[in-house]
Amino acid sequence: MDFLAEYDAIPQTDAALRVGLLRQRMKTEGPALLRELRARRPVFATPVGVFVTRMPDVVEVLSTPDVFTVGVYGPTLEEALHGPFMLARDGADFHWHDRAHAQLMLPAEDFAPVRRLTARLADHALDRADRAARAEGRTTFDYIQEYAAPVAARVASEYLGFTDVPEETLHTLSQRVQWAVFVNPDRNPEVHASGVAAGKELHDLVAGVIHRRRAGTGTADGTPRDVLDRMLRTVLPPGTGPELDEERINHQLVGYLIGYQQNATQCAATALKELAARPDALAEAERLAGGDDTAAFDGYVWEALRFHPFVPSTPRLCVRDHVLAAGTPRETPLAAGTVVHAHMASAMFDETAVDDPYAFRPDRTPVHNLVLGHGAHDCVGKYPARAIVPEMVRRVLLRPGVRPLPGPEGAMDYAGTPYPQHYTVTTGTAPLS
Numbered sequence: 001m002d003f004l005a006e007y008d009a010i011p012q013t014d015a016a017l018r019v020g021l022l023r024q025r026m027k028t029e030g031p032a033l034l035r036e037l038r039a040r041r042p043v044f045a046t047p048v049g050v051f052v053t054r055m056p057d058v059v060e061v062l063s064t065p066d067v068f069t070v071g072v073y074g075p076t077l078e079e080a081l082h083g084p085f086m087l088a089r090d091g092a093d094f095h096w097h098d099r100a101h102a103q104l105m106l107p108a109e110d111f112a113p114v115r116r117l118t119a120r121l122a123d124h125a126l127d128r129a130d131r132a133a134r135a136e137g138r139t140t141f142d143y144i145q146e147y148a149a150p151v152a153a154r155v156a157s158e159y160l161g162f163t164d165v166p167e168e169t170l171h172t173l174s175q176r177v178q179w180a181v182f183v184n185p186d187r188n189p190e191v192h193a194s195g196v197a198a199g200k201e202l203h204d205l206v207a208g209v210i211h212r213r214r215a216g217t218g219t220a221d222g223t224p225r226d227v228l229d230r231m232l233r234t235v236l237p238p239g240t241g242p243e244l245d246e247e248r249i250n251h252q253l254v255g256y257l258i259g260y261q262q263n264a265t266q267c268a269a270t271a272l273k274e275l276a277a278r279p280d281a282l283a284e285a286e287r288l289a290g291g292d293d294t295a296a297f298d299g300y301v302w303e304a305l306r307f308h309p310f311v312p313s314t315p316r317l318c319v320r321d322h323v324l325a326a327g328t329p330r331e332t333p334l335a336a337g338t339v340v341h342a343h344m345a346s347a348m349f350d351e352t353a354v355d356d357p358y359a360f361r362p363d364r365t366p367v368h369n370l371v372l373g374h375g376a377h378d379c380v381g382k383y384p385a386r387a388i389v390p391e392m393v394r395r396v397l398l399r400p401g402v403r404p405l406p407g408p409e410g411a412m413d414y415a416g417t418p419y420p421q422h423y424t425v426t427t428g429t430a431p432l433s
């Protein structure tokens with residue numbers, strides 16, 4: 001591929017044509033394009049921002065929040081949440097405080113119970129999808145609509161605390177917010193308005209849930225039954241910053257959903273797709289799925305996701321003049337106001353940092369896996385995420401008949417959106433009629 005020759009041949013004054021070529025190639029030949037950039041122009045300045053493609057430089061951007069802030073999507077996120085949120089802010093006062101709070105509300109201790117919850121809900125959804133297919137004379141079902149999305153939403157209901165909010169509502173509203181905040185680079189006004197309206201609906205639904213909890217519908221024995229209950233019962237010691245009032249708790253809970261629902265749904269699908277594309281890895285993952293070594297199994301899922309992460313790249317706003325990759329051949333001065341794209345999907349294939357990056361190696365060091373982000377804003381829901389995503393995939397692999405269709409028929413269908421909407425898998429069982 002010689003993307004750069006083609007790109008450079010377009011006059012610098014024709015920004016639209018340059019950006020058009022970049023976006024089209026990123027969509028159709030992303031891995032090859034990124035490989036070329038890493039080798040020839042690892043810090044790539046374009047009219048829509050500077051693409052940072054090598055591991056050390058991505059780590060530098062994501063670990064220096066006083067220079068590289070979340071100011072690119074932060075304002076839209078807060079508009080959609082109708083209030084402040086950690087992923088929209090940087091700094092010692094707000095981000096530090098609310099992230100610390102979130103770490104306590106989403107502790108490592110949740111890993112095992114969330115995994116059991118996911119297993120139960122996933123088995124139930126697989127049974128239901130199988131029954132529906134058989135009753136309708138089908139031998140396939142839609143993995144996204146009938147399995148991944150409802151399971152993720154059900155976990156959100158039972159674990160996070162979106163009690164009595166229908167699964168489909170959680171999924172579709174959070175998708176509209178996600179799209180407006182994170183995948184709307186040209187600020188399409190319809191996408192934006194739809195996301196902001198969806199955020200308001202979520203806010204009002206959660207206000208209702210909180211109101212009912214306050215009215216005494218929570219558990220009687222004092223044990224918090226979910227993350228929302230924990231937040232409502234938490235009293236911070238004096239001198240540790242502001243209490244989270246009901247509005248702030250609302251923003252936290254809706255923010256968690258935005259950080260989770262589409263991510264979990266898509267990851268459960270792309271991990272299966274990547275495994276299915278590698279028969280040897282799939283066979284070994286199937287074998288491990290039935291055993292006790294869940295950590296070994298999980299390695300297959302996270303390695304699969306390295307090849308297709310939910311968040312390939314995250315933008316940051318450079319707010320102070322800064323020299324990136326100082327003292328290396330890639331050294332680049334960046335002016336305040338520059339948008340920088342920390343390309344995590346590229347960094348995970350950086351030949352100079354990651355050993356044999358194109359090989360599928362489930363026992364890689366997690367240091368090189370950026371699927372859950374990196375640095376100041378890395379995924380604060382990482383413990384539940386590490387339980388939910390692998391377990392959703394594991395429950396499927398325990399059913400040998402449930403597999404993607406081979407060939408183009410088995411491709412994921414995005415239906416013109418940034419998110420996979422349909423993914424056909426076999427049931428492995430015969431229809432009733």
Ligand code: HEM
Nearest residue numbers: 086087256259260263264311314372373377379380381385
């Ligand atoms: C299920 C798979 C998940 C994936 C793939 C994922 C991925 C990510 C990524 C890549 C980031 C960094 C974003 C950036 O730097 O711009 C992030 C941040 C975040 N995630 Fe997750 N996430 C998942 C699950 C969750 C869960 C379960 C929660 C909460 C219940 C959550 C809440 C958050 C929050 C609040 C942040 C922002 C943290 C901060 O600003 O300091 N995520 N996530």
